[in-house]
Amino acid sequence: MKIFEARQNCCGCTACVQICPRGALSLWPDSEGFLYPVVDRSACVDCGLCRRVCAFQRDQKAKNSPENDSTINPLKVLAVKHRNIAIRGQSQSGGLFTLLSDPILSRGGVVYGAGFCPDWIVCHQRAETIEARDALRGSKYVQSDLGNTFQSVRDDLLQKREVLFSGTPCQIAALRSFLMMGKIDIKRLLLCDLVCHGVPSPMIWRDYLAWREQKTGQKIKNVVFRDSKRFGWHSGMGTILFANGLLEETGVFSHLFYGRLIHRPSCYACPYATPRRVSDVTMADYWGIERAHPDFSDNIGVSLALIHSDKGSQALSEASERMEVVESDIESCRQTQLRRPAAPSPHRAEFWANYTQKGFQDASKRYVAKTLARSRLNALVRRSETLSRLVQAFRRIV
Ligand SMILES: Cc1cc2nc3c(=O)[nH]c(=O)nc-3n(C[C@H](O)[C@H](O)[C@H](O)COP(=O)(O)OP(=O)(O)OC[C@H]3O[C@@H](n4cnc5c(N)ncnc54)[C@H](O)[C@@H]3O)c2cc1C
Numbered sequence: 001m002k003i004f005e006a007r008q009n010c011c012g013c014t015a016c017v018q019i020c021p022r023g024a025l026s027l028w029p030d031s032e033g034f035l036y037p038v039v040d041r042s043a044c045v046d047c048g049l050c051r052r053v054c055a056f057q058r059d060q061k062a063k064n065s066p067e068n069d070s071t072i073n074p075l076k077v078l079a080v081k082h083r084n085i086a087i088r089g090q091s092q093s094g095g096l097f098t099l100l101s102d103p104i105l106s107r108g109g110v111v112y113g114a115g116f117c118p119d120w121i122v123c124h125q126r127a128e129t130i131e132a133r134d135a136l137r138g139s140k141y142v143q144s145d146l147g148n149t150f151q152s153v154r155d156d157l158l159q160k161r162e163v164l165f166s167g168t169p170c171q172i173a174a175l176r177s178f179l180m181m182g183k184i185d186i187k188r189l190l191l192c193d194l195v196c197h198g199v200p201s202p203m204i205w206r207d208y209l210a211w212r213e214q215k216t217g218q219k220i221k222n223v224v225f226r227d228s229k230r231f232g233w234h235s236g237m238g239t240i241l242f243a244n245g246l247l248e249e250t251g252v253f254s255h256l257f258y259g260r261l262i263h264r265p266s267c268y269a270c271p272y273a274t275p276r277r278v279s280d281v282t283m284a285d286y287w288g289i290e291r292a293h294p295d296f297s298d299n300i301g302v303s304l305a306l307i308h309s310d311k312g313s314q315a316l317s318e319a320s321e322r323m324e325v326v327e328s329d330i331e332s333c334r335q336t337q338l339r340r341p342a343a344p345s346p347h348r349a350e351f352w353a354n355y356t357q358k359g360f361q362d363a364s365k366r367y368v369a370k371t372l373a374r375s376r377l378n379a380l381v382r383r384s385e386t387l388s389r390l391v392q393a394f395r396r397i398v
Pocket residue numbers: 090091092093094095096097098112113114115122136137138139140141142143144166167168194195196197198199283284285286287303304335337
């Protein structure tokens with residue numbers, strides 16, 4: 001029995017595994033370290049639930065159908081900043097996640113999001129306190145392990161707890177489908193997704209950290225994927241802090257991520273790279289804020305909030321006293337990830353072939369050397385173009 005045709009048709013959302021009544025599905029990593037469901041034929045009773053729950057394949061098929069009007073826009077588009085600058089500094093963008101989750105925690109609700117498990121593995125966690133929620137702040141550019149969080153959300157909702165679930169759009173679509181199939185009442189559930197560039201391989205992340213620990217002879221004490229406190233909100237660079245106090249930039253890993261070499265194959269065929277979502281609120285960086293709303297722009301972080309439902313509007317209005325907000329529009333904030341999925345690097349196949357044969361260090365060294373050489377060449381070309389423009393302007397004057 002096949003649950004998906006090709007690797008690009010499975011985003012690893014775990015909904016099929018978590019819904020199977022016979023425990024016949026389990027997740028196994030492929031050669032790139034991404035988890036895929038595998039069926040134990042001896043336990044399967046062919047009930048078909050796993051295929052019906054798969055929102056990702058349904059949405060991929062629906063993407064190009066005439067009924068799917070990708071011009072449908074959010075109810076509201078907002079630029080948002082938490083009034084507390086310290087909280088903005090601890091968040092990835094403008095602190096929207098904290099603004100949305102605070103009221104839920106204060107009413108005794110539960111918040112889910114991606115944090116760190118031991119050994120810096122990125123995994124989804126359940127938070128009932130401010131401290132546990134704070135540990136979910138910050139973007140982790142690795143696919144998070146969802147474990148059995150969908151079942152846990154279902155149990156919370158059955159116990160009439162309020163729940164906020166945050167994650168990538170494919171995780172949100174999957175959770176919604178999982179709950180709908182179980183006929184679970186979702187009126188107490190706030191779904192918050194992200195504008196999503198794609199998720200890198202957990203295996204490359206593990207290899208990268210092992211290499212840095214081996215190289216420095218030190219254990220890792222902290223990781224920040226995008227260290228905006230140190231480099232400013234516009235920078236994509238992260239840092240690793242080692243036990244002896246050494247602080248290092250995440251240069252190689254950031255290159256591999258932004259170079260689109262290590263994304264999950266489904267990310268290059270993602271049906272959610274559009275303003276149309278199944279969540280209540282979409283959270284993102286408001287890229288282009290300096291052009292759209294210059295007075296609101298700064299280098300600490302501004303969130304983009306796309307509101308898709310009345311529940312989403314209500315959640316934002318509950319946070320109104322703690323935030324600064326400017327009404328915006330979809331065209332001003334439409335970054336690439338709201339238009340189309342990331343394209344794979346032309347070197348992706350070469351990178352993975354190299355990785356399989358010679359391992360992480362060899363593959364990453366070759367690729368990073370190539371991209372660094374190319375970006376230096378581009379910078380040189382840009383500089384010489386600027387220089388020749390200056391010379392021409394000078395000639396016109398004299
Ligand atoms: C893999 C990834 C790709 C992204 N790509 C873009 C992009 O292309 N353009 C853009 O504008 N914004 C992107 N974002 C979103 C952006 O970086 C911020 O996470 C978002 O604006 C929320 O910021 P905040 O200040 O409100 O939240 P914070 O307080 O910093 O909270 C971070 C939120 O992100 C969630 N999260 C963190 N890591 C993961 C993960 N691995 N999987 C699922 N959920 C996670 C947490 O659960 C939490 O809800 C991406 C985020 C991730 C994780």
